[in-house]
Amino acid sequence: MSRSTEPSEVEMNAILPAEPARDDVLGARPTLWLNPRYRKQAIVSPNLPISTADVDQARTNWHRLAPLLAKCFPELESSEGAIRSELVELKELRKALGYDGREFGNVFIKADSHLPVAGSIKARGGVYEVFLFAETLARENGLLADGDDIRKLATDEVRMFFSKYTIAVGSTGNLGLSVGIAARSLGFHATVHMSSDAKGWKVERLRKLGVEVIQHEADYTIAVENAREIADADPTIYFVDDEQSKHLFLGYSAAASELETQLTERRITVDADSPLFLYLPCGIGGAPGGVAFGAKAIFGDNVHAFFVEPVQSPCALVHMMSGSQELVSVYDVGLTNKTEADGMAVARMSAFVATVMREMLAGVFTVADDELLRLVQTAWTHQGQRLEPSAAAALAGPNFLVCHKEGKRFQDEQGLRDKMAKGTHVLWTTGGSYVPEEQFQAFLRQAAAIA
Numbered sequence: 091m092s093r094s095t096e097p098s099e100v101e102m103n104a105i106l107p108a109e110p111a112r113d114d115v116l117g118a119r120p121t122l123w124l125n126p127r128y129r130k131q132a133i134v135s136p137n138l139p140i141s142t143a144d145v146d147q148a149r150t151n152w153h154r155l156a157p158l159l160a161k162c163f164p165e166l167e168s169s170e171g172a173i174r175s176e177l178v179e180l181k182e183l184r185k186a187l188g189y190d191g192r193e194f195g196n197v198f199i200k201a202d203s204h205l206p207v208a209g210s211i212k213a214r215g216g217v218y219e220v221f222l223f224a225e226t227l228a229r230e231n232g233l234l235a236d237g238d239d240i241r242k243l244a245t246d247e248v249r250m251f252f253s254k255y256t257i258a259v260g261s262t263g264n265l266g267l268s269v270g271i272a273a274r275s276l277g278f279h280a281t282v283h284m285s286s287d288a289k290g291w292k293v294e295r296l297r298k299l300g301v302e303v304i305q306h307e308a309d310y311t312i313a314v315e316n317a318r319e320i321a322d323a324d325p326t327i328y329f330v331d332d333e334q335s336k337h338l339f340l341g342y343s344a345a346a347s348e349l350e351t352q353l354t355e356r357r358i359t360v361d362a363d364s365p366l367f368l369y370l371p372c373g374i375g376g377a378p379g380g381v382a383f384g385a386k387a388i389f390g391d392n393v394h395a396f397f398v399e400p401v402q403s404p405c406a407l408v409h410m411m412s413g414s415q416e417l418v419s420v421y422d423v424g425l426t427n428k429t430e431a432d433g434m435a436v437a438r439m440s441a442f443v444a445t446v447m448r449e450m451l452a453g454v455f456t457v458a459d460d461e462l463l464r465l466v467q468t469a470w471t472h473q474g475q476r477l478e479p480s481a482a483a484a485l486a487g488p489n490f491l492v493c494h495k496e497g498k499r500f501q502d503e504q505g506l507r508d509k510m511a512k513g514t515h516v517l518w519t520t521g522g523s524y525v526p527e528e529q530f531q532a533f534l535r536q537a538a539a540i541a
């Protein structure tokens with residue numbers, strides 16, 4: 091929906107149905123929204139634009155690209171080219187967050203904040219799409235044949251060829267970092283269209299890598315539109331389209347099998363009596379949607395995926411709650427899209443992700459900026475985890491599910507009340523290790539000022 095004037099209160103109320111979370115959403119207060127369309131077995135629906143076979147294919151692709159990744163990024167040598175994060179058990183932090191009761195079951199952090207190559211969950215999406223594109227381009231141009239060593243793509247000859255192409259992307263910051271780093275590592279030219287809320291240090295870091303950064307005075311959706319238009323007009327530009335890309339989505343989806351392995355290593359069971367809960371910070375929806383989809387492919391109805399969004403930017407929440415066919419933005423319901431959590435400052439979710447998640451997403455909870463900063467500080471003080479505000483949002487998840495009245499309703503409706511003690515919560519902390527010391531100290535100072 092697009093509009094030229096501010097929506098009136100009557101209009102806003104008409105957009106969102108009278109569900110328990112509505113007043114809190116419109117009032118920008120933290121809340122939990124349960125998806126009324128959530129249903130079992132949604133992943134086997136024949137109407138979905140992607141399937142579980144696509145997730146398997148993505149894993150195969152990652153595996154095939156691994157030797158090339160190890161060659162391009164020395165930090166990946168020890169993992170033989172795999173881009174993996176740790177599953178971290180909460181220690182002191184568990185108590186600090188108030189999750190020490192039995193009813194909280196097992197609680198882990200999935201530390202994508204420390205992913206190699208890009209320092210955020212975007213290493214799973216952006217790097218994947220760029221490397222896959224490079225492989226396809228090389229094959230189409232006779233530079234890579236079946237049976238060739240994939241590392242051929244890192245030779246001077248092929249890099250010279252890649253340098254004639256540009257990889258473009260629109261970004262609030264982290265996707266630009268990941269795509270820019272990946273593109274430059276293979277010799278591509280790279281252009282990143284940044285939204286007005288992108289942090290200065292992300293811009294600086296990209297320029298140092300030789301990435302062309304175009305700063306827009308507009309929000310993320312507009313930055314993406316501009317980038318797409320420029321790319322469409324030029325065949326030497328490949329556009330990583332965060333609003334529509336299946337590659338990004340599937341790159342993220344492969345994270346679920348990594349989680350499965352890590353849970354198995356720790357002898358954590360996921361079955362009908364031992365549910366798994368995922369809390370996934372959401373911007374446009376690709377990263378959390380991809381991970382949720384991958385997890386559904388593995389754990390089926392025993393996993394419940396929740397997105398988390400800032401109170402002023404709950405784009406997935408408002409769109410999915412509206413039930414509308416046409417995309418609803420946070421502006422349509424009178425919210426500002428202003429947040430310190432730059433990775434989540436997105437006013438309008440991806441239509442592709444909305445379609446896929448329609449019946450697969452358990453719900454969305456929202457967090458205020460003050461709380462995000464407090465969580466950044468808590469994670470640092472009690473667990474030494476360096477998170478950016480977007481990433482810290484995940485930490486609030488178990489509190490909503492276990493203590494909020496809508497969380498209790500969810501437990502009842504899903505028959506989970508007596509299974510919570512055997513449940514496992516995975517808080518997906520999506521970024522932070524690349525945040526410069528100065529900026530991180532500023533977060534801590536802000537948090538202290540609030541306290």
Ligand SMILES: *Cc1c(COP(=O)(O)O)cnc(C)c1O
Nearest residue numbers: 264373374375376377433520521
């Ligand atoms: C990009 C990002 C997200 C959200 O991912 P989307 O694909 O935009 O939904 C969450 N946290 C961080 C730190 C990010 O960089």
